[in-house]
Amino acid sequence: CLEICYTSAILPRLLASLLTGDRTISVKGCIVQLYFFGMLTNTENLLLTAMSYDRYLAICNPLRYATLMNGRVCWQLVAGSWISSLLLCTIVNIFFFQLTFCDSKEIDHFFCDFSPMIKLSCVDTQTLELLTFIIAVIGTFVPFLLTLTSYICIITTILRIPSSIGRQKAFSTCSSHLIVLAILYVTVLTVYVIPTANTPKVLQKIFSVFYTVLTP
Numbered sequence: 744c745l746e747i748c749y750t751s752a753i754l755p756r757l758l759a760s761l762l763t764g765d766r767t768i769s770v771k772g773c774i775v776q777l778y779f780f781g782m783l784t785n786t787e788n789l790l791l792t793a794m795s796y797d798r799y800l801a802i803c804n805p806l807r808y809a810t811l812m813n814g815r816v817c818w819q820l821v822a823g824s825w826i827s828s829l830l831l832c833t834i835v836n837i838f839f840f841q842l843t844f845c846d847s848k849e850i851d852h853f854f855c856d857f858s859p860m861i862k863l864s865c866v867d868t869q870t871l872e873l874l875t876f877i878i879a880v881i882g883t884f885v886p887f888l889l890t891l892t893s894y895i896c897i898i899t900t901i902l903r904i905p906s907s908i909g910r911q912k913a914f915s916t917c918s919s920h921l922i923v924l925a926i927l928y929v930t931v932l933t934v935y936v937i938p939t940a941n942t943p944k945v946l947q948k949i950f951s952v953f954y955t956v957l958t959p
Contacts, residue, residue: 773855789824792886
């Protein structure tokens with residue numbers, strides 16, 4: 744459900760622009776797209792973190808797995824991911840709707856992303872940028888550290904398995920999840936959390952394709 748919504752926030756509009764050549768979008772439409780993209784991206788980070796915790800329990804505590812990861816815990820993790828993302832992105836968008844846009848009307852991106860839109864504003868955006876950076880760190884770095892901790896424990900446990908077949912089965916349980924995590928975090932951290940002035944804009948757009956199209 745998340746991945747369908749995630750790609751639907753960007754791809755249909757992008758494909759329509761490519762097919763018709765009409766690349767115009769209203770300011771409100773752009774902010775709405777940014778809102779859904781931000782909320783769904785943050786939810787994905789949190790759900791992938793919950794999945795890594797699930798794999799940690801399955802591999803490191805297999806005998807207690809059914810007790811620790813029951814239906815109630817699953818629902819709490821899912822609901823917590825959606826609700827916290829909704830609240831955080833709503834706070835950002837309240838500030839975003841108060842911005843005034845002027846000068847250039849062209850967004851230097853293939854979708855309404857935060858940085859390209861901020862550059863078009865003709866009012867002071869320091870408060871909004873600071874708030875967004877704090878939320879980006881909380882929504883990206885904290886899940887990243889939790890996921891990293893889970894996988895350190897998982898890999899340590901797998902390496903202790905004496906049978907090579909057992910190790911292979913354990914690794915195969917995590918492989919697809921680990922590949923998605925690697926692609927997502929490398930690209931998202933590069934574009935949003937540790938961007939540099941020397942990073943070409945074209946490269947940032949290419950990285951954006953990875954987390955908006957490839958990982959879903």
